[in-house]
Amino acid sequence: MFLPAEKSGEVDLKKTYDAVIVGSGAAGGMAAHVLTSHGMQVLLLEAGKKLNINKELRSMEWPYDHPRRGDMPPDCHALSGREYAIRNPPYAQGSPYKHVYSYVEDGNGSDYAKDIVVDEKDHPFTGTRYAWVRARCLGGKTNIWGRLALRLSDYDFKAASHDGYGEDWPISYADLAPYYDKVDLYLGISGHKENLPHLPDGLFQRATRLTPAEVQLRASLARMGRVLTPYRAGVTTDGLKHNKYRSRCYGRGACDRRVGGCDIHAAFDSPTGLIFPALDTGNLALRTNATVFEVTVDKNTGKASGVSFIDTDTGKTYAAKGRSVLLGASTLESARLLLLSKSTLYPNGMANSSGHVGHNFCEHFMGPGVYGLVKDRVGKPRTLDDGRPGSFYLARFRNLSDRHSKFIRGYGFEGDSGTKMFPDNAYGTPGFGAAYKKHVRDYAGAFIGMGGFGEVLPRYENYVDLDPSVKDRWGVPVLRFHYRFGDNEKKMAADMADSAREMFEAASIEVLAVNREILTEGYSIHELGTSRMGTDPKTSVVNQFQQCHDVKNLLVVDGSTHVSASCQNPTWTIMALCWRSCDRLADELKKGNV
């Protein structure tokens, strides 16, 4: 049963909902699931359209059955990594193309996500360079995410206590562990238990397997006290009896050829994982093409009274009312929304008495990595290596028990090896003719590579605000970026490249290339921390339950609230935190406390 639910619940704008949720990705979807399961009446507003995602992704379509072998139509342009590095936002300015998309549309298989990712022409932004990938459609970026589902630990939540930089989170791992468990069980996760204190195990379903090259690297790393583990994927490998919209994974392996995305929904996405089941409770009303541009205020109480939104089809504006409002519009869009919500009561934007909204913006940087050849694999009979939702993850090893002399915090690697449908080495192998062709074929399955994800420190001076003059297609002021990587990131990047080389050499993998360059800010699509949580209303925006200090019935439930980025991919943490906050909110709503 893979068909998306057609019913969207009846939207009644005269009604005061228990909760109005803005955004339908990992955070908004989770909020809808948890609140409706507590019997709350919920309105979910999504700025983008509702897509038949199966039709968009067509996961098993062969390249030769697509007119352009997976490429977009000629009037569409995808920004390249180089363009981000040499040009300045707004990136679509002056472009002759009809549509301009972010880099995730670049390369093979880009045609499948062009309706999911926003057109930069409609959604400009200004300021410093940033590869800002946005998805406006039901489910947001969860439709095409990379699926790596990792937990944070007290090495992350209490990092400030360990190295003295920044702030600790107002929670510890023990507070969040039960909610990680809930997310694991409700959505399904694949992985292998490793008993690492800094990368806690989840309640894993069947793990994926490793290629011979990965086994070789894992064994070598074990001798160094480091751990390579099968990709911990937010994918159900054994199936979920409680969800009729999702199939288990069948190892079809199109995961990386379609800019992510899974048309049988074995990989988690918010619509089939969270929203359709929430609609089935009868407690959820959903409206798409509803771009919220303001959180409205009850002047008497100072509380949030609901939201105002634009119907993006008609351009008409509407108001929706709620006893509580939850922002899950994404780290940067939620900050934008708070800053847009200016009133006499809140002249700097809502929930911003601290002046911290938009600040302490952080993420993961990418770029440094290594690419190598496993000579034993050359000319071996073909194996099936890409029939899995991910290959491997190499857990953090820096600044755990030791202290590196040049930088604080850490990084992990994502990697991949073996045969793929398309032999990437065909581009780089020199020459032509029969010898060239044989070389490409013999070497196609013999490569292994990995790239790092490093923690970017949160800094007050890294922030976004509203551009005073530039507006988007619907007349809403856009974000202006003031964001650059710092010294710690640069030193960490150098170590990342050095250690990547060392680890390959130690495993007898012939190093072919070491990349030392940091990619443009934003490349990891892991932006975090513009409304951080904390105990002090002067230096933080929300409390540990993601309630705004200034406005108790307004919650920010997405990555905005992360105090620091850690180096682990954030989606699973976003959902665990949101579940915890919504359990608490449902309780408070029942007691009449908000």
Add this chain to the structure above:
Amino acid sequence: MPYEIHRRDLIRIAAAAALAGPAANAAPAAVEPPKFFTPAEFALLDELTEMIVPTDEHSPGARAAKVAAYIDMRVAEAFETKEKETWRAGLKLVDALSAKMHGRPFLEAASGERVAVLTRMAEHEKNPKTPEEVFFRELKRATVRGYYTSKIGIHQDIEYQGNTMLDEFVGYEVT
């Protein structure tokens, strides 16, 4: 000269086959007239792609995989006119280089002479300098993309085994 006649014959046979219906379309050349390139340019492009990824004892090459037709389609609909000009000019460069080296256009040159022309063009592949070298890189990029995304490239040459429903993941279990 014999080669050119041979090519024209093939196109004629192919056109006849296309008219005769699907059962008879086994000729290895383009069954439709090119969308962008002239027949002469197309014949040159077809030969160049086949020289880059030729038929060998393991699998058919770029000609059988209709790589020239794929490139022709992409160039025909290219958004930037510059891209079209680059391709047309590039093919002229090949003939000009052949004329300079051997005194005749590429398709009229002997097989060894053609290899010498392409070898010259591929000389600084990693860091191309001359217009011929720059064009070779673009030609090879398009050929690689067209060939290895084709049915022949995926199934017969690379022998890709995935994109199928599996009960169990393949590989080594971590214990």
